[in-house]
Amino acid sequence: ATPTALLVGTGRGAQLGILIKGPEVLESTRRIDTVVLDKTGTVTSGQMSLARVVAAEGEDATEVLRLAGAVEDASEHPIAKAIAAGARAQAGALPEVADFANLEGLGVQGVVDGRAMLVGRAALLAEWSVELPAELADAKAAAESEGATAVAVAWDGRARAVLVVSDTVKPTSAEAVAQLRGLGLTPILLTGDNEAAARAVAAKVGIDEVIAEVLPADKVDVVSRLQGEGRVVAMVGDGVNDAAALVRADLGLAMGTGTDVAIEAGDLTLVRGDLRAAADAIRLSRRTLGTIK
Ligand code: ADP
Ligand code: MG
Numbered sequence: 104a105t106p107t108a109l110l111v112g113t114g115r116g117a118q119l120g121i122l123i124k125g126p127e128v129l130e131s132t133r134r135i136d137t138v139v140l141d142k143t144g145t146v147t148s149g150q151m152s153l154a155r156v157v158a159a160e161g162e163d164a165t166e167v168l169r170l171a172g173a174v175e176d177a178s179e180h181p182i183a184k185a186i187a188a189g190a191r192a193q194a195g196a197l198p199e200v201a202d203f204a205n206l207e208g209l210g211v212q213g214v215v216d217g218r219a220m221l222v223g224r225a226a227l228l229a230e231w232s233v234e235l236p237a238e239l240a241d242a243k244a245a246a247e248s249e250g251a252t253a254v255a256v257a258w259d260g261r262a263r264a265v266l267v268v269s270d271t272v273k274p275t276s277a278e279a280v281a282q283l284r285g286l287g288l289t290p291i292l293l294t295g296d297n298e299a300a301a302r303a304v305a306a307k308v309g310i311d312e313v314i315a316e317v318l319p320a321d322k323v324d325v326v327s328r329l330q331g332e333g334r335v336v337a338m339v340g341d342g343v344n345d346a347a348a349l350v351r352a353d354l355g356l357a358m359g360t361g362t363d364v365a366i367e368a369g370d371l372t373l374v375r376g377d378l379r380a381a382a383d384a385i386r387l388s389r390r391t392l393g394t395i396k
Contacts, residue, residue: 120374128370129388134335141340142294147270153189157242167264169194171256174213177203208318218258250303282382319344
């Protein structure tokens with residue numbers, strides 16, 4: 104869905120690939136001092152791929168991947184799509200899943216070939232008292248220190264493998280962060296992903312402040328908390344899980360490459376999904392205000 108779009112700065116916004124919902128949006132840009140950036144799909148491409156499978160002692164990596172892929176095939180999450188595609192490539196056709204459930208911000212569950220599967224964060228497995236054996240805990244730590252996401256697979260009360268899913272930082276993100284800083288804004292990286300992966304991505308783009316392991320429903324509370332500290336907050340996001348935070352923020356910027364829900368929630372849409380347009384938007388609207396006055 105496209106918001107009823109009005110173009111800023113007499114067509115300049117359109118040239119820059121920025122759609123704005125209404126002129127009242129511009130006013131907030133004057134006071135913004137903090138910009139909260141969602142990680143996956145905003146700072147990174149969100150084009151995830153399966154990098155490797157580390158199986159626990161005695162497990163067959165291809166078989167674990169086939170079963171995990173079958174559960175993830177029922178999910179729309181970018182991590183799930185990467186795992187399902189990787190599973191098809193390595194194991195062929197995927198079996199059916201029964202009793203599927205998506206556990207937002209944690210992973211998925213379902214029954215495949217009679218096995219009750221859990222696929223997701225270590226925290227999801229922990230809810231069922233399933234711990235990672237040393238070799239899988241090591242694989243998880245190694246993956247996270249390089250900025251990748253470690254997805255654990257378990258059934259029958261035992262962890263079977265860690266699937267390493269990697270994303271790439273968009274080539275324009277570091278420059279965009281530098282431009283946002285140049286406008287006097289403090290960037291903060293916000294994600295549901297783990298702290299180590301978030302730190303690795305933050306370091307690549309020049310962000311010092313990271314708020315990680317935030318459940319989807321809690322992103323909006325992070326924005327409120329920052330506002331409670333007296334900050335005026337712009338939020339940039341792409342996902343369904345960012346929508347409430349985009350609405351709460353003083354200025355919500357949605358990635359045009361993201362979900363319709365995020366685009367509806369944002370005050371501005373960055374049509375091309377290039378984070379540099381966030382800096383362009385703030386600069387342009389401040390300039391437009393300057394000329395209106
Ligand atoms: P982000 O805030 O980075 O957009 P999400 O809130 O959607 O991420 O997810 C947070 C974390 O939950 C992911 O990094 C991943 O570890 C885990 N997760 C979510 N959905 C899935 C899934 N379908 N399969 C495996 N892990 C998942
Ligand atoms: Mg996202």
